[in-house]
């Protein structure tokens with residue numbers, strides 16, 4: 001578990017983004033051809049960072065970074081469902097000591113805005129205000145990350161997905177061998193996932209729902225299980241995978257159990273953190289099932305699930 005990550009920390013491997021720093025000019029090539037080139041690289045090598053950066057910026061002109069596939073030109077001041085502009089805002093950035101033990105201290109960058117609309121969002125002050133915070137020039141952020149005390153860079157939000165072109169710009173300036181952590185809801189498009197492949201060393205994912213009805217009702221999103229399951233399988237092919245699942249009150253049978261069963265049956269070496277710190281915030285009071293904390297009975301049941309799934313869960 002976390003083999004790639006540990007090898008980078010031990011100086012035995014370089015993070016993907018540093019290995020991807022190769023010469024190459026791509027701005028005159030058609031987008032379709034760039035995707036073909038990227039696919040060929042992915043099959044046998046690490047795609048150049050410059051190629052990923054060019055593709056990510058082309059996608060900004062018809063944004064399909066996530067499965068909303070809004071198609072808007074974000075370079076012309078248009079925004080899609082997430083409301084995030086082409087020059088994203090950072091809500092805060094700090095050394096995080098509250099992440100999983102292996103990750104701390106984690107240099108965590110919180111972007112404003114998110115591509116999901118979870119009615120109970122535990123970070124709603126960040127996720128639902130894409131205009132909050134401020135834009136930081138990529139070179140300046142790269143210097144801060146390179147000279148910081150974090151043992152990795154942790155891209156989060158809101159969600160990092162709408163900000164992928166900017167993140168690639170930052171990596172173009174970075175030089176330190178810091179593992180890159182993608183801390184996300186994983187509602188990316190296939191193209192978004194391709195850009196992450198052999199770029200992110202660790203996927204720290206948030207697996208929320210075991211069925212599409214709960215996802216639609218509480219996060220306003222279609223095809224949740226198909227998209228997020230697919231993306232976990234893709235993620236595991238090239239990076240280390242740590243999965244978080246926040247237990248929602250009244251959702252152990254319909255969400256927690258199916259998620260754990262799916263993970264056990266379909267992923268190779270995941271590490272799952274089942275979290276019980278849910279708070280009924282933001283709009284949760286308007287939904288009877290989630291307008292409360294977990295009950296003692298539910299917390300006991302989670303403890304029993306951790307034992308039942310001890311091969312994949314952490315305590």
Ligand code: SF4
Nearest residue numbers: 063066069070080082
């Ligand atoms: S990131 Fe997703 S929600 Fe935001 S504009 Fe692009 S496709 Fe739409």
